[in-house]
Amino acid sequence: xxxxxxxxxxxxxxxxxxxxxxxxxxxxxxxxxxxxxxxxxxxxxxxxxxxxxxxxxxxxxxxxxxxxxxxxxxxxxxxxxxxxxxxxxxxxxxxxxxxxxxxxxxxxxxxxxxxxxxxxxxxxxxxxxxxxxxxxxxxxxxxxxxxxxxxxxxxxxxxxxxxxxxxxxxxxxxxxxxxxxxxxxxxxxxxxxxxxxxxxxxxxxxxxxxxxxxxxxxxxxxxxxxxxxxxxxxxxxxxxxxxxxxxxxxxxxxxxxxxxxxxxx
Numbered sequence: 399x400x401x402x403x404x405x406x407x408x409x410x411x412x413x414x415x416x417x418x419x420x421x422x423x424x425x426x427x428x429x430x431x432x433x434x435x436x437x438x439x440x441x442x443x444x445x446x447x448x449x450x451x452x453x454x455x456x457x458x459x460x461x462x463x464x465x466x467x468x469x470x471x472x473x474x475x476x477x478x479x480x481x482x483x484x485x486x487x488x489x490x491x492x493x494x495x496x497x498x499x500x501x502x503x504x505x506x507x508x509x510x511x512x513x514x515x516x517x518x519x520x521x522x523x524x525x526x527x528x529x530x531x532x533x534x535x536x537x538x539x540x541x542x543x544x545x546x547x548x549x550x551x552x553x554x555x556x557x558x559x560x561x562x563x564x565x566x567x568x569x570x571x572x573x574x575x576x577x578x579x580x581x582x583x584x585x586x587x588x589x590x591x592x593x594x595x596x597x598x599x600x601x602x603x604x605x606x607x608x609x610x611x612x613x614x615x616x617x618x619x620x621x622x623x624x625x626x627x628x629x630x631x632x633x634x635x636x637x638x639x640x641x642x643x644x645x646x647x648x649x650x651x652x653x654x655x656x657x658x659x660x661x662x663x
Contacts, residue, residue: 445613
């Protein structure tokens with residue numbers, strides 16, 4: 399890693415409804431380095447997805463600053479690729495057309511878009527399925543198309559919000575291996591949200607743990623496991639110790655939330 403790619407300083411976000419104001423994020427401080435894989439974990443409702451949506455330019459923030467390469471993030475942009483848990487594919491387009499759609503938006507010609515889309519579908523292991531429609535693809539294959547599309551226009555950063563959360567365990571493991579293989583080959587900058595602590599430790603260089611709402615960064619755990627990563631290391635003492643460290647940080651927040659709830663009832 400070299401310079402910081404994403405810098406978040408004193409970031410705050412509140413939601414206002416007829417029932418009052420909810421502070422979702424309060425004083426977030428976080429940096430993601432160039433070519434770093436950062437996972438973000440925490441209890442449900444702590445603001446992980448809100449933070450990623452702000453980084454994607456899909457939501458505004460109330461205070462503080464968030465920048466990519468020193469430029470303020472105020473709207474969506476082609477410098478950031480976003481992959482959600484839902485596949486967000488256009489059902490009337492084939493796999494290759496879904497990838498081409500993003501490339502046309504980036505200003506690529508029809509020939510360029512076709513060549514780049516083909517290359518990226520091969521990167522995610524979908525050669526032979528270029529002309530399949532989303533309804534003809536499994537969940538894991540749909541997510542591969544979404545990843546190919548997000549990578550195709552060469553964003554500076556990949557933002558991923560529980561991209562494997564809806565997949566079965568075996569497919570999820572295959573997708574984790576695919577993603578870490580792509581990352582290790584191409585060295586992308588990634589901010590990855592997950593509820594799965596094992597997934598966070600397996601994929602990441604560092605894991606940031608958030609507090610209960612209002613969300614802050616509680617601690618950051620460096621993941622000093624060797625690369626390339628492989629699933630055999632999940633059973634090693636080093637992996638299990640890191641898993642325990644991250645899990646305990648989340649668990650302490652869960653216990654604090656439960657104690658507060660008991661005090662209010």
